[in-house]
Amino acid sequence: MKKGIVILSTLLLTCFTGTSAQEKIDFYDVVDGYTTNGYVILRAEDGTPSDEVRLVGRNLDMNSISTYYGREEVPDEVTHEGKTYKVVEFGYFDDTELSLRCLKFGKNMRKVNVSREGFFLVNGFEVSEENSYLKAIDNILYTADGKTLLKCAWGFNPLDPNYPLSTSDVINIPDDVEIISPQAFSSQSNVAISKLPKSLKEIGEGAFFDFKKIPEELEIPEGVKVIGPEAFNCTSIHKLTLPSTLEEFGCLGTMLKLDSLICQAPIPPTATAFYMSPEDNNPRWPVWYDYYQNAVLLVP
DSSP, X not given: OEEEEOOGGGOOOOOOOOOOOOOOOOEEEEETTEEEEEEEEEEOTTSOEEEEEEEEESXXXXXXXXXXXXXXXXXXXXXXTTEEEEEEEEOSOOOTTOOOSOEEEOSSOOEEOOOSGGGGGOOOEEEXXXXXXXXXXXXXXXXXXXXXXXXXXXXXXXXXXXXXXXXOSEEOOOTTOOEEOTTTTTTOOSOEESXXXXXXXXXXXXXXXXXXXXXXXXXXXXXXXXXXXXXXXXXXXXXXXXXXXXXXXXXXXXXXXXXXXXXXXXXXXXXXXXXXXXXXOOEESOOOHHHHTTOEEEEO
């Protein structure tokens, strides 16, 4: 292996552009006499309304995160003007105003937007056995086929010291997991992982952001092709080994304790100097040279 100081010479600057999604809330429901969650009726490709809805919270401004107001058991159906709709998507979640012991999804829920920032305060997940899209094991939410790990719950209620820690101290990610979703373990401080599964192919943006108990020496298994921006941002990793199969490596972020970065690929993967947020169209988390001036890059 050859050694060298980590610099930006091998980085390809990539910018992301886009606009925030804006949706018109079609109707609201009422909980305990208060107007609460909004629902968006899903449309077919030709624009025809369906009998399915997305629960999007109560905030009218879809440029910002909305808050889910409701009980732990997310409704399977909702009625509006005499018509019954299936609740099939759960999005725009931010629980800064309440800490839920558990989110319980019924048989109709097929998509949960777990990448929003407030989701880490959820302390558990439950999914109906009749649900053919999702499943929950030990407070971790997966797709039904087990190939995508969507979100690891916190495992306890910080506002209730008597609520038991129900998530295992050490998580063994199942061997059939191929994708770890964005923010899947973000801000997690109650559990640890020992290693990543050999079946893994993709690690999403911010998947382990500020993950407190990540191994100091982490080897990304062969077969992984994509590591999203800031996947290990604000972690205590000292030694990170990248596989020969890696094709795309997102912005490092601030990995202040990184001592060595081992790249097994004969052709280095495309990397980013900073991440351009599609929400605000502004660059963030630049890879400042000062962060990594003492880190060593090892290549074939």
